[in-house]
Amino acid sequence: RVLLEDRDxxxxxxxxxxxxxxxxxxxxxxxxxxxxxxxxxxRMFTEAVLAGVSAGVLxxxxxxxxxxxxxxxxxxxxxxxxxxxxxxxxxxxxEIAQLLEQATLSQRDFVQEQLDLTIDGQIRHFNVQVTGxxxxxxxxxxxxxxxxxxKLVSAQRTAAWADVARRIAHEIKNPLxxxxxxxxxxxxxxxxxxxxxxHIFEQCTDTIVRQVKDIGRMVDEFSSFARMPTPIMRDEDxxxxxxxxxFAQRVANPDIDYQLSLTDEAMIVQCDGHxxxxxxxxxxxxxxxxxxxxxxxxxxxxxxxxxxGKIDVALNxxxxxxxxxxxxxGCGLPKEHRxxxxxxxxxxxxxxxxxxxxxxxxIMEDHGGELTLEDAPEGSSGACVSLHFxxxxxxxxxxxxxxxxxxxxxSTSISESKAVV
Ligand SMILES: Nc1ncnc2c1ncn2[C@@H]1O[C@H](COP(=O)(O)OP(=O)(O)OP(=O)(O)O)[C@@H](O)[C@H]1O
Ligand SMILES: [Mg+2]
Numbered sequence: 375r376v377l378l379e380d381r382d383x384x385x386x387x388x389x390x391x392x393x394x395x396x397x398x399x400x401x402x403x404x405x406x407x408x409x410x411x412x413x414x415x416x417r418m419f420t421e422a423v424l425a426g427v428s429a430g431v432l433x434x435x436x437x438x439x440x441x442x443x444x445x446x447x448x449x450x451x452x453x454x455x456x457x458x459x460x461x462x463x464x465x466x467x468x469e470i471a472q473l474l475e476q477a478t479l480s481q482r483d484f485v486q487e488q489l490d491l492t493i494d495g496q497i498r499h500f501n502v503q504v505t506g507x508x509x510x511x512x513x514x515x516x517x518x519x520x521x522x523x524x525k526l527v528s529a530q531r532t533a534a535w536a537d538v539a540r541r542i543a544h545e546i547k548n549p550l551x552x553x554x555x556x557x558x559x560x561x562x563x564x565x566x567x568x569x570x571x572x573h574i575f576e577q578c579t580d581t582i583v584r585q586v587k588d589i590g591r592m593v594d595e596f597s598s599f600a601r602m603p604t605p606i607m608r609d610e611d612x613x614x615x616x617x618x619x620x621f622a623q624r625v626a627n628p629d630i631d632y633q634l635s636l637t638d639e640a641m642i643v644q645c646d647g648h649x650x651x652x653x654x655x656x657x658x659x660x661x662x663x664x665x666x667x668x669x670x671x672x673x674x675x676x677x678x679x680x681x682x683g684k685i686d687v688a689l690n691x692x693x694x695x696x697x698x699x700x701x702x703x704g705c706g707l708p709k710e711h712r713x714x715x716x717x718x719x720x721x722x723x724x725x726x727x728x729x730x731x732x733x734x735x736x737i738m739e740d741h742g743g744e745l746t747l748e749d750a751p752e753g754s755s756g757a758c759v760s761l762h763f764x765x766x767x768x769x770x771x772x773x774x775x776x777x778x779x780x781x782x783x784x785s786t787s788i789s790e791s792k793a794v795v
Contacts, residue, residue: 424444424445432463434516438471439462443455483505486504488500498524554582608646612689616689636687656734663723664702668704669681683704686701692765700760701751716735716747717732748760
């Protein structure tokens with residue numbers, strides 16, 4: 375701005391014009407600053423929204439390079455931001471690139487599909503949406519939304535199986551008892567009267583009775599899965615439940631070395647002791663079977679050497695969670711279809727029903743907890759299967775002291791003070 379003098383000549387005119395111009399520039403600058411601030415605010419708002427949504431969101435520019443990644447996308451894809459940003463979608467997620475191709479070919483701005491993606495070696499089920507958008511400069515970008523629906527799909531399958539199991543159990547059970555009674559009656563009544571090939575008659579009736587019993591047992595398994603009892607929650611000492619389950623398994627498998635890493639004091643959990651005991655027994659049985667498979671394999675490969683089957687049961691907790699992990703040094707979890715192991719009737723054992731882990735999963739869901747299956751820590755070929763309980767019902771007298779490491783069962787004592795979960 376220049377100072378205006380009270381004169382009416384060219385210099386004064388020029389000064390007036392100059393001042394008007396600087397005023398306009400000032401106003402435009404203020405407008406620009408305000409627009410910029412608004413843009414910044416909107417961007418921060420969008421970023422906050424993106425960070426808060428549970429769905430994974432990826433933004434792509436016209437060259438299909440990733441330019442936006444939210445936190446959920448990093449978590450769901452198990453990739454850090456740096457491995458995604460500025461990378462071509464075709465290189466990072468080729469399965470999704472195919473979906474983009476479809477959107478481009480069909481000239482649609484919205485495509486949705488369910489895809490299986492391999493994340494950290496595990497197949498996960500995703501619902502993927504691709505939405506196209508045009509920028510002001512005419513460039514074409516995409517927004518990709520990812521929802522992990524593995525749990526939903528698994529729950530749907532389980533529900534469908536439970537329904538089938540219930541119907542099958544109902545329909546099969548009715549005629550079983552009359553078949554068994556009739557066969558037994560035939561044998562009792564006529565076996566003395568039959569003169570030729572009596573042993574065949576007896577063999578056949580025996581077979582009927584035996585097979586009917588087998589079917590009956592299978593049906594019971596079906597229905598126990600279809601009608602899992604509603605848990606009756608009580609204060610239970612999880613250490614005690616673990617000890618009881620391990621004791622029963624130790625009797626059945628005296629060659630296996632069971633190690634317990636528990637707390638000195640009782641660890642009280644609100645749960646159905648009977649169901650959690652059942653869940654622990656299922657995990658311990660699986661661990662024992664995995665060790666037997668490993669021993670067989672070592673035997674076939676030329677000898678067991680000094681291999682000893684080992685099962686470690688450990689209790690760990692922090693403020694939020696209490697975990698019980700069962701680690702074995704057996705054959706290890708199968709590499710494929712790992713996410714399906716908890717589905718009913720999924721088994722790799724010749725005589726297994728595949729209901730064990732499905733039942734454990736259901737029990738944990740009913741307790742608001744979770745079941746996880748992982749490889750055993752480094753140096754072991756086996757599996758690490760864990761039960762996670764939420765610790766939301768904190769009460770007085772709780773102790774957050776971490777469990778002692780490597781405490782064997784013999785040296786574990788339970789004192790009077792109680793930790794409450
Ligand atoms: N500790 C483990 N080590 C290796 N594989 C395991 C372990 N636990 C479970 N599995 C795998 O998970 C599959 C499913 O286990 P699940 O307990 O549901 O059924 P199952 O043991 O085969 O049959 P069932 O429990 O009815 O006898 C098993 O067949 C096995 O392949
Ligand atoms: Mg099992």
